[in-house]
Amino acid sequence: MRVVSAGLRTVIRRPVLLVAVLLILAQLGLRGWVAGRGCFYWDDLILVGRADRYPLWSADLLLYDHDGHFMPLAFATAWVVTRIAPLQWAGPVVTMVLLQLAASVAVLRMLLVLLPRRAGALRWGVLIPLIGYLFSPLTLPAFAWWAASLNALPLQFALAWVIADAVLLVRTGRGRYAISGLLVLIVGLLFFEKAVVVPFVAFAVAVLERYIVGARTVGAAHTDEAEPTGDHAGPSAWAAVRDVTRAGAALWAGSALILAGWVAAYLTVADHIAVDTSLAGARRLLHSAISLGIVPTLLGGPWVWARWLPSTPWATPPGWTVVLAWLILAAVVLVTLRLRRRVLPVWVLVAGYVLVVQLPIVLIRGGPNTAAELMQSLRYLADVAVVLAAAIALLLAARPRRPRSESRVAGSRFAAIGLTAAFVVSSVCTTVSFARSWEISPTRTYLTNARAALADRHGAPLLEQEVPWGVLTPMTYPQNLIAQVLGPIAGPGAFGVATPQLRMLTDDGTLVDASVWWNRRILAGPEPGCGYRVDGAEPVALWLDGPMLDHGWTAQINYFANRDGRITVALEHGDVVVAPVQAGVHTVFVHLVGGGEIVRIGSRTPGLDVCIGVGPVGVAAFGR
DSSP: HHHHHHHHHHHOOHHHHHHHHHHHHHHHHHHHHHHHTTTOOOOOHHHHHHHHHHHOOOOHHHHHHBBBBBOOHHHHHHHHHHHHHOOOOOHHHHHHHHHHHHHHHHHHHHHHHHHHHHBOOOOOGGGHHHHHHHHHGGGHHHHHHHHHHHHHHHHHHHHHHHHHHHHHHHOOOHHHHHHHHHHHHHHHHHGGGGGGGHHHHHHHHHHEEEEESSSSTTOBOOOOGSSSOTTSSSSHHHHHHHHHHHHTTTHHHHHHHHHHHHHHHHHHHHHOHHHHHHHHHHOOOOOOIIIIIHHHHTOOOOOOOEEEEEEEEOOOOHHHHHHHHHHHHHHHHHHHHHHBTTTTHHHHHHHHHHHHHHHHHHHHOOOSSOTHEEEEEEETTTHHHHHHHHHHHHHHOOBBBSSSOHHHHHHHHHHHHHEEEEHHHHHHHHHHHHHHHHOOOOHHHHHHHHHHHHHHHOOOOEEEBOOTTSSSSSGGGTTTTTTHGGGGGOOOOOOEEEESEEEOOOOSEEEEEEEEOOOOOOOOOOTTTBEEEEEESOOEEEEEEEEEEEEEEEEEEEEESSSSSSEEEEEEEEOOOEEESSSSSEEEEEEEEEEEEEEEEOSTTTTOOOOEEOOOEEOOEEEO
């Protein structure tokens, strides 16, 4: 309690820090509102389904190759949330807000480290890059989608935290910053493979901080007027690289060892995805990512979002705003180069990072079958916001080329306040626009109705079926099957391979009676008054009126049995399933996977005698 009280007193005594904390709380409130309007989407259901089927320490859970991603801690987080509140959206909302809090605090820490104090006090200028990060729409889509946030937010946290640790390690030589940075790097890698960029970005920022600001110690006062002017004051670029390499050797060497071990693990676990791109495809994706994605967000855009279900929203900024954003960005670059010393490498870092981090996506998905709107979804670009915040901090920390008059300083402050306020208003408008598009969710309706239907199921199991395309597409098969998607909220025996009563969930999750289409029919058997007699373990061949493709089918077995028992059922080329039968005249519906012209049925129960008549084999469907 004494530690908490001391921390609160520190915040209250430092108005800059107090305002920063209030801004973070405002961001969390806004982001929490966005998260609350969402629901489970696509990969979220895959994570929940796997969390329900496997124990926490299972390799099938933690080491699963999820579309080329290696993210054991993301799966572990989904497992914990699913066990606490299965398919309850409140669980993901809490995790997203907590991860966003961690990332925002890490960014604030990074900015406080990068921006030198003025006369021993925190500078109000730290709020400019902080606001840019907190309210940037660039991070919004990756936050709102739970599965994406389990990747993106830990990466943002790791970037900001390790950057600060690297600068502090070089500045102070204290080994604890190397240990802290290495631990956070490990955590980041276990959430998202893209965290491999973290030590490289941290090294680059530490070098730029040394080159721009020069050698100083923690808490040292900084005044623009006290510093020499001219581009040759401070260490040279090579001297900055040398100093950072030597002073941060423990962090860099440790990072190299961690990355080597991680790469070995990744190559063992993940499938290697082939390059599929062309020059035209790469150009399309880069244009969408930069001109229609990143650049408008610098002004708080894109303001307008488009969406075709089941896709996520993508940015569609008006053409004139894109041109305006580019012009303003060019003006800012020119002004900073003219007024601040040694800042050209900062812009090179930003441009280089934006291009490099997009290369994997461009190379893998730059083919003719990938829509350019993929990059306009912005979820692949969220970490750019942390690099931009660090870059703005370095620009503000850079010394002016010439002393500034009080009137110019005051004018700059008023301009900064006005532009920052305009950015916040613009970003909030974009956030509201995104939330309205994102809240359209067929999954919410489906899960609500399915939960009620499963609770009132009354005994007979449901056969396997796919969930609607709007919930999870066939591309994810078999993880789009109801037993995997709804498993966390279904009781024991809810799903089976055979059932005496055929029912299905509709596209909105309602449970209704269903029937089997006569895609093929079981022909009449050879024994008069019985059809096909099954009275032993040796399967009997029931002929169909034509061949069936290798697929999932439902067989309607109309039978008369002399006693209760079990039978085996299989298509000519397919897996065997076991179905229960009851004494008397009944029907059992069996889900079969396979193909061919024959259904083979045998007995699993001694003394069981079954007569089987004509019946359909085909697609199970409900009336519309």
